[in-house]
Amino acid sequence: MPELPRLSFGVGDRFAHEAEAQLVAFERLAAEGVVVAPVWNKSNREHAFIGSEPASVRAAAAAAVAARGWPHPWFVDADHIRLDTVDRYLESSDFFTIDVADAIGTPPADADIAAFVARHPELATAVPVDGIDAPLALTPDRLAAIARTYLAACREAGRIFRHIRARRGSDAVIEVSMDETDAPQTPPDLLVILVLLADEGVPLATIAPKFTGRFNKGVDYVGDLAAFEREFSDDVAVLGHAARRYGLPAGAKLSVHSGSDKFSLYPVIRRTLARTGAGVHLKTAGTTWLEELIGLAEAGGDGLELAREIYATALDHVDELCGPYAAVIDIDRSRLPSAAEVRAWDGPRLAAAIRHVPGCPDFNPHVRQLLHVAFKLAAKEGRRYTDLLVTNRAIVARQVTDNILERHLRPLFLG
Secondary structure (H helix, E strand, O other): OOOOOOOOEEEEOOOOHHHHHHHHHHHHHOOOOOOEEEEEEEEEHHHHHHHHOHHHHHHHHHHHHHOOOOOOOOEEEEEEEOOOOHHHHOOOOOOOEEEEEEHOOOOOOOHHHHHHHHHHHHHHHHHHHHHHOOEOOOOOHHHHHHHHHHHHHHHHHHHHHHHHHHHOOOOOOEEEOOOOOOOOOOOOHHHHHHHHHOOOOOOOOOEOOOOOOOOOOOOOEOHHHHHHHHHHHHHHHHHHHHHHHHHOOOOOEEEOOOOOOOOHHHHHHHHHHHHOOOOEEOOOOOOOHHHHHHHHHHOHHHHHHHHHHHHHHHOOOOOHHHHHHHHOOOOHHOOOHHHHHHHHOOHHHHHHOOOOOOOOOOOOOOHHHHHHOOHHHHHHHHHHHHHHHHOOOOHHHHHHHHHHHHHHHHHOOOO
């Protein structure tokens, strides 16, 4: 399997216009001594909303890499694929995020649970793990209960991995995602999941568990930071233990599906990486589209007019736009300004409402979350939107680069 570097960072580029501006941020970080592999991601749902094809992601990324002469690894992620969607990504992707959240809780046969418990008696008791003060509290009953919850999902991951391998050989980075579910996975849960995946022969490069707290789209983490730090640190230790004990790849690492902009978590993650030497993959969401909108607003003229129109249309279609994302957004509609009010704003005022700078008095997280999920309104504009991106390329690119570098890469990897 291709090796995913210790540090990697997933970025979205929904309209395939910002890959070069994104890559500039990684270049500048590398010039400061930290090389992070960019991983361009775009989910099947996003392709469907926009009407794009997976090959467009690789084409945009490859063009950026060639234009900038990027000398380090880079990847294209088939994001949140399932068995029924993976085939269209096989030629253009080299990183596959296998999403098995829908299979969590599917009850396997009792005999299959019994066989797993019998195969792993070492898990049916308190399990000592280097890096965690107290042994993981496992018992035969708890082991069986965890297996009952996750065995079907891990088998599905195995089926999808084997489907990919049969068609691509070993040329693929494999991530397993279990984050899009209701209940977080505790460190004991994670250990059992990792053993189930090892039994399936999945050569795991990264795993994306469901962490505690809320990971809403495009805004900061909501939860107990101290609890997250303990959980993240324990998960790193569990992953290292599973790699050594059960033959998973030595470089396997945690993937944090952040939904973007979990700024308060970056110091927590950075401390754990510095203390343990572990790696991380952090995946952002569609905030590059928001930086495009910010750039168009700042540009004034036709760009500002379109940004105002998109907000007004989004306001008129809140239920339709927010429905697919209801579990990962928290919008107080009383905090959404009217379309008439926004129409009176100049470009910098609208940009400040969208731009995620928590200390800015004009920042409005409710406006930001609504526009975050409104990207398909820009897609409906077609050439009108993309032509404005080209016309205003310099100001849009500056927003994209500065956002990734100043709000994400530097705080996460440099402090």
